[in-house]
Amino acid sequence: MLSVPSVAIKLLKVVNMEYEVVIGLETHAELATITKLFCGCSTKFGAEPNTHVCPICLGMPGVLPVMSKKAFEYALKAAVALNCEINRFTNFDRKSYYYPDLPKNYQISQNYYNLGVDGYMNMSVNGSIKKVRIHNVHLEEEAGKLIHPEETGADYSLVDFNRAGVPLLEIVSYPDMRTVDEVESYMQTLRKILLYTEISDCKMQEGSLRFEASISLRKKGSEKLGNRVEIKNLNSMKSVIKAIEYEAIRQSELLDRGETIDRETRLWDEVGEKSQRMRSKEESQDYRYFPEPDLLPVMIDEKWLSEIKNSIPELPLDRKQRFVKTFNLSDYDAGVLIEEKVLADFFDECVKILDRPKAFCNWITNDLLREVKDRKLDINSLLIKPKQLASLVEIIEKGTISSTIAKEVFSEMVQTGNEPQKIIEGKGLAQISDEGLIESVIDKVIAGNPSVIEDYKKGKKNALAFLVGQVMKETKGKANPKMVNEMLIKKVGV
Ligand code: ZN
Numbered sequence: 001m002l003s004v005p006s007v008a009i010k011l012l013k014v015v016n017m018e019y020e021v022v023i024g025l026e027t028h029a030e031l032a033t034i035t036k037l038f039c040g041c042s043t044k045f046g047a048e049p050n051t052h053v054c055p056i057c058l059g060m061p062g063v064l065p066v067m068s069k070k071a072f073e074y075a076l077k078a079a080v081a082l083n084c085e086i087n088r089f090t091n092f093d094r095k096s097y098y099y100p101d102l103p104k105n106y107q108i109s110q111n112y113y114n115l116g117v118d119g120y121m122n123m124s125v126n127g128s129i130k131k132v133r134i135h136n137v138h139l140e141e142e143a144g145k146l147i148h149p150e151e152t153g154a155d156y157s158l159v160d161f162n163r164a165g166v167p168l169l170e171i172v173s174y175p176d177m178r179t180v181d182e183v184e185s186y187m188q189t190l191r192k193i194l195l196y197t198e199i200s201d202c203k204m205q206e207g208s209l210r211f212e213a214s215i216s217l218r219k220k221g222s223e224k225l226g227n228r229v230e231i232k233n234l235n236s237m238k239s240v241i242k243a244i245e246y247e248a249i250r251q252s253e254l255l256d257r258g259e260t261i262d263r264e265t266r267l268w269d270e271v272g273e274k275s276q277r278m279r280s281k282e283e284s285q286d287y288r289y290f291p292e293p294d295l296l297p298v299m300i301d302e303k304w305l306s307e308i309k310n311s312i313p314e315l316p317l318d319r320k321q322r323f324v325k326t327f328n329l330s331d332y333d334a335g336v337l338i339e340e341k342v343l344a345d346f347f348d349e350c351v352k353i354l355d356r357p358k359a360f361c362n363w364i365t366n367d368l369l370r371e372v373k374d375r376k377l378d379i380n381s382l383l384i385k386p387k388q389l390a391s392l393v394e395i396i397e398k399g400t401i402s403s404t405i406a407k408e409v410f411s412e413m414v415q416t417g418n419e420p421q422k423i424i425e426g427k428g429l430a431q432i433s434d435e436g437l438i439e440s441v442i443d444k445v446i447a448g449n450p451s452v453i454e455d456y457k458k459g460k461k462n463a464l465a466f467l468v469g470q471v472m473k474e475t476k477g478k479a480n481p482k483m484v485n486e487m488l489i490k491k492v493g494v
């Protein structure tokens with residue numbers, strides 16, 4: 001097996017010198033409908049096995065599927081968001097193959113009339129915009145799930161059909177990517193588009209977003225594509241990257257030895273970090289596609305299409321550019337904000353209430369994200385509201401609380417969802433600007449530190465900072481620091 005450093009070195013050689021790595025991705029995303037594609041069963045994840053099933057999704061003979069309009073609209077939305085040409089006439093086809101998780105022995109998919117074709121997606125890679133073309137977007141049904149018992153020596157497997165028939169979107173890119181950075185950005189950008197449009201929840205750990213990669217190598221400068229290898233069983237974005245690196249090196253070593261690359265499908269072994277041959281293209285199946293006779297074709301008219309177009313929100317990359325242009329945020333900060341739609345929405349709500357984009361950006365990208373991480377909060381169900389953060393920013397500007405206290409108040413707001421004013425009053429956190437009160441504390445500190453006063457009078461300037469610190473400590477950080485400073489200088493003279 002290759003060790004990590006040698007992989008990195010070899011990949012540099014592969015990418016930089018002789019060969020160009022050509023990568024395409026196939027993405028499957030489960031759509032966020034509450035019912036399945038052709039029946040009324042629930043799509044909810046994590047239910048007891050085989051409880052979300054009916055004769056239709058179990059593939060009983062004689063049953064008739066009925067298409068979910070919602071699922072079709074989600075798929076259409078994705079095709080539009082990915083700038084595809086929309087086929088106004090679409091039809092479903094049967095893709096025949098036998099597998100224990102596919103009770104009908106065929107999958108209903110789209111083959112002859114894909115919903116969307118010839119689209120593209122813009123993405124940001126190391127600061128510049130790169131366009132990846134989308135070959136097609138189509139709608140199909142999900143298969144069930146095979147469960148292999150963990151105990152060794154078990155001579156059976158189980159099948160859970162809860163997932164069978166869940167609507168699945170397939171997005172096929174052209175082989176337009178050349179580096180793992182581009183692949184990473186493709187996956188992240190596509191994920192964000194699907195989340196922003198609310199087409200899929202994109203939970204990779206639950207399998208609702210999955211990627212398969214195809215990789216080939218060619219000599220730099222050559223037009224002709226090399227034989228490509230497809231890699232399946234990639235469970236995370238990290239695995240996709242690792243598998244591509246592994247495969248690029250494996251292929252380059254074969255080519256170096258003058259061997260040819262077999263067209264084949266390989267499975268990624270997550271534990272061993274290597275890919276293994278699953279089947280060669282010569283053995284590949286003939287799916288015997290033919291039009292699904294039990295479903296009607298779907299015609300998309302102008303009105304429906306324009307409704308779908310209008311339902312697409314501002315997409316992440318556009319939003320990022322708007323944040324940079326309109327609010328003068330750095331590219332980095334805007335990138336952090338758009339990473340999660342809820343954060344971008346939160347920010348937009350805040351600036352609608354109060355025109356302090358930079359302050360809001362800092363609170364959200366630093367303090368809020370830190371609280372979320374430290375307290376393991378669900379970013380989609382935050383208790384703090386934009387209006388409350390806007391109040392906090394106003395309170396700070398008025399000088400009611402110091403910036404140190406503000407952090408404490410903010411943390412409390414995130415945990416409880418309480419109004420900042422209420423927290424400040426309840427805990428007595430308001431800044432002390434009462435001259436008499438501050439003076440009495442200063443007198444106490446001066447009386448208690450005669451040697452420090454001596455030092456200060458002798459010209460040791462940093463003695464003053466110590467005295468200010470003592471006053472702040474006495475007042476639990478609530479004294480107005482500006483007043484403390486001015487009054488102390490007046491008192492001790494010089
Ligand atoms: Zn069903």
Ligand code: MN
Binds near residue numbers: 028170
């Ligand atoms: Mn598929």
